[in-house]
Amino acid sequence: MNIDKSHMDKVIHDLKHYLPSQAPLKDFIHHNTLHAFQKYDFHVGLNKANKIFGYKTYLQIEDYRRLYNEGKINKKIVERFLPENDSVLWWNKLLNEKFDENSSPRCGELRSQWKINYQIDLDSLVHPTLFRVLSSYLDQGISIWNFPVIKGGFLNSLKELESNQFVSFFKSDRVKKLLNDEPSIAFLLKILVGDEQYFEHYLFDQQFSHPGYSGMVSVLSDNTKALIDERPIKLEDFIIFELLLEIDALDNYFGSIWAPLGSKINTVITPIFDEVEKTELTEIRRIWQESFEWTYYDEVLNGLVNKQFSEEKNAQLQAVFCIDDRECSIRRYIESEHKAAKTFGTAGFFNVEFYFQPAHSDFRTKVCPAPVTPKYLIKEVETINVNSKDFHYHKSSHGLLLGWIITHTIGFWSALKLVGSIFRPVQNAAAVSSTRHMNPESELTFENRNGEKTDDGLQIGFTVSEMTDRLEGLLKSIGLVKDFAPLVYIIGHGSSSSNNTHYAGYDCGACSGRPGSVNARVISKIGNHPEVRKELKQRGIEIPESTHFVGVLHDTSRDEFAYFDLSVLSTENLKRHNENVIVFNKALDFNATERSRRFVVMDTNRNTKKVHSNVKLRSVSLFEPRPELNHATNTLCIVGRRSMSRGLFLDRRAFLNSFDYQVDPEGKYLLGIMNAIAPVCGGINLEYFFSRVDNQKLGAGTKLPHNVMGLIGVANGIDGDLRTGLPSQMIEVHDPIRLLAIVEHFPEVVLKTIQTNPATYEWFDNDWVRLVVIHPETRSLMLFKKGAFTEYQTNNQNLKQVDDLLGELIKEHNNLPVFELKN
């Protein structure tokens, strides 16, 4: 073999880089679907992805033209992107010329030669066996009779299984022998393809004919702990198995003598990663996309600089929410219902990073952002087990004789359950409820006094000074360092839904796809801790003794609050709290009503209580594919004081992160914020973006026919590849617009901050997230472009003022413009 191993290793490494990196369903975390192209400028990357893999990365020209005709793309904005001298010509191209938008991807071209030159459809001969064996191996608990051997990895287990000598997955004797010879990938490629120049291209073609399974293997090979029931596997093993199956199919079809693919190629196959040409179409797409985005950005920026700038008042109620865009509207309602209320936003793990171990479980779950590896464990103790059961998932119903008895008896019970679940949906064992994450009556081992550690070195709970560090970090980063209200609510969020395979994507992204309830409770306990307060005082933050922190969980699909540990409140504070609850409940009713306008079928009317109870039903209804719309429509991330955005209607499209430049003049805390929002908010935004523009290849398609494979992924039907990305029900109302981060600070500080971390800087530098800074003193807008800030002038439209928001909401179920709210 003259092809060296390091070359093949590099190909495997590249493959892993380009394959989808979606974790098993239980850990669904949003990320930039095209992360592999992030090293290029946004438009260059999109063009490459289109040409190489055939992904649709923009809307169709027809769609942009329709948006233009509907006034959703502004003429003046388009003109900014046209060359000055021949704008007439370009207008004609934009509006009238017909373009060939068909894509002919490079990936897949080489392997299609099997069909052309050999008249053999390898995929349909190989895929069913390949998928079935892999999914049985990885299966986490659907099959009753598990893969009989899990020993020494995928290929070794297969070998052991094949040793039975009666039945085999292969037909060809040569292949059966090959399996035992531990062949290398290069060796098998030599048989199949022959010509070494095609090896890389062939592997890409092959693996991208089923990116779902390959991506899953790639993820699991890097992190075996991603599965509860561990399954060691390497991408190389999987590829070898597939190559063997291909040789087997060919042997079976042509006998043992056939010429390798490379010898029969008589056309020019462009190497997969050759330079991608820019065409006129790519330019047209760029102009339309930028115009579409800037039409919206301009409206928002215009609103931010033209609205009344309200100075902060002394607050009677303070509430810290997650940065999540779904909290954008509830904050608005709380503030309008309670004039002396002030809300904050920050990443929803509230600066406490740890593993959480529920009572009665031997497993831990990470409740902080995915890239963080915590050193702490917090256990839930002193509680009873409240898991309920449902026999419909029980294995015995699939047995022969037990099944016979069950169908004769319980089968009729199913009929009643069916009627019940259709006419009177209620919370049930099968549904996901955000409140089940943690029992509110339980105790949490959040404090470490004697240095207890677990066997594998995790510290149980935080020490007092560690707690103080975290509380200080939280308060300083959101700019809450004085004027504490008597009650400070820390509100995490989670989501309840039914019959939802993607449930993990509905919870808090900053808590690794889990509800933020434990974090909210822990940080509140820390905030109420007398010793922490004492130490905090020494560090310059004085929290009055009369102030209490209250942990809360906001269920975003049901719009309910659950309050934790109210027993620590003083009598006055309990009274205040009861008054606040009335405010919260009213705000939740309004919030549910605002959300309901997107559900179209729901009757939106002024009776907010009634609408709210209908909204709650969605979360427990089996037949409801949209319990909530999750992050759909997200486009903004505002980092600054609440006064910047307070009173502005942003239609639940903004991630809101509180930050006060006065508290952090050097950008120390800003760095943490920017490091988080680029991958978290940017990741969410781009996953929605790409799932929206190509819901078939980059999204998961409609979820209605989805079939659960091995509890790790979904596929269509039983022979399909795993589907990655988001289902169409999650993205259908989303407009593909990149995230615009708006930061209130001095441009030079922001520039220095984002440049500190190259990984973060890449997001902004290559325009995958756009960045505008609002100068805190002059209030002028500075746009980040090619490594520097330049002043940005808005189109100066009139900012519409609205009295009756509810009236506006009822009128329209699509995106609403930016309003200034008058009351």
Added chain:
Amino acid sequence: MSAFIPFFILLPTTAFLLSMLIPKAQERIMSILAYSSVGLQLLAAIGFSGFWVYNGMRPINLKEFSVYKTGNYDFFIDFYFDKVTMVYMILGAFVTFLITIYSRYYLHREEGYKRFFTTILFFFLGFNLIIISGNIETLFIGWEILGVSSFLLIAFYRDRYLPVKNAVKVFSIYRIGDIGIILVMWLSHHLWHENISFAKLHNAELVHEHLTQNSWVGLVIAMMIYISAAAKSAQLPFSSWLPRAMEGPTPSSAIFYGSLSVHIGAFLLLRMYPFWEFQTGFRVFLAISGLMTAVIATFVARVQSSIKSQIAYSSIAQIGLIFIEIAFGLEEVALIHIAGNAFLRTYQLLVSPSVVSYKIREQFYEFVPRENTIEDSWPKRFEYALYILSLKEWNLDSMMYRYLWNPLKKIGSSWKILNFKYVFYFAGSTVIAGIILLFFRDSIDEKYRFNLPIFFSLVGLMIVIKAFTERDSVRKSWTLIALNHITIAIAISFNEHFDFMHHVWYLSGIVAAWLFGLLLINRLRRIEWVSLDRFYGHVYEHPKIGFWFLISALALSGFPITPSFIGEDLIFSHIHNNQIGLAFFTALSLIINGLATIRIYARIFLGPHVKTYHEVAKRSS
């Protein structure tokens, strides 16, 4: 009281026809029509059944009307209502009612909302027609409707490759079931000398008398019934289609393959019970095959790592047990079992997406690393072999390829040397020669005349295989299919003197459908490239042409929307009961004929769109 029975057909028919008229955007009206009509059927069925039970549960037979009558041939629509009908009717209306309400929300904003409900109503019509039918001809109409609506629902996501491929696959298995029914109809003609009603089958003496005279005919009929029932109920050797049918939206899989459609095979056996009741050999066979299915399907279910295929195989196993119960004559036990299985699997399928959160949570709290199963106690080699075998579904799926499609393909491609053009001209000239010969029919020597039908039916078979394996010209393939029908007509004409009107019945619909289809293909060809070498997915841009082409394809394959359907039955009545070869070739011709037309439709209009300016799914998804 019996006058009320046609209502159970009229109501679904009306609902189905009305649903075609509702504009696409009217989700609300569409769903209200669907659930209210099915709900009304449910209420009526319950009311009627109550009344019927109160009146002593005497089976009702209602000869509705004759569609075509000549000599001792009478094609009539007949209805029958007994205990089996009652259970199936209430079960069907109940499940369909719940599913329509469920889907009302579930499919909201889905592309094809209307198509979904129209197809469900079409299915509902077919289902009711089958269970209420009073003779095999009426049943066959419903049977065909069920087949087509199944095809349409499996291929509901028609812009993806796998649903379309699997829809064609399932359709072809259903066609095998159709062979059974067609041959049963043929043999019944000769056994009873009339189109017998199910009511008459209950006359034990009559049945017994005929069967003792023609015992082999009785056995063949029983076996044909078994093939039809096994195909529809996914019993051995056809089981592998059921999990592959689960490509549509989950509720449609639940209603079709979880509950109603899959139990129709059991219905056929129950309905024909008086016919095979005294054939002990058949009963033993039925019980053994049921047991084998039950055992094998259980093992396959145990190794499934996907939730829907696991439910599918568990259901197949239970239906295997149901077949045993039927073989033992335990009608009531079987009926209860059928209802229980239908409810359980429907619900399990509907809640199948929840399995992720439920099981992950269960694992999180009660994880047992690897549970030992019974198989672990067996010798390793045996365990591994059985595991691989079960994972490969006992080769059931590949067997279908090896013994059914590959031979056909091989025959088709072995004639590749015969340039398609020659086949075309050969077929054309054979047909013309045949017609000329027919004029001199009586002067042909008896010796040759006896062989001419076989000759022409073989030519017909060859023509249709060529049409089925053609990879290039749509129009030629389409025309060959029409020629196949004409060759069959010629073949039968040599067999027996009969009324020219029979030809008119048979061919009128065929010719009209052929012409109409040709017109549509020509129209499409003016704007698009069409061929049969791959799926083209033209329905994306040309849904109207696609719809009308589907209609013409159905008509061309003898679907009960043109007189050709009755013509087919007529044609068979002219094949004598000692001409098994002729009957078999003719039936095979018709089967492949139906496959070839649906294949043309699928290749031109369904599958991933050939144009990629919009989102197109990967082939593997």
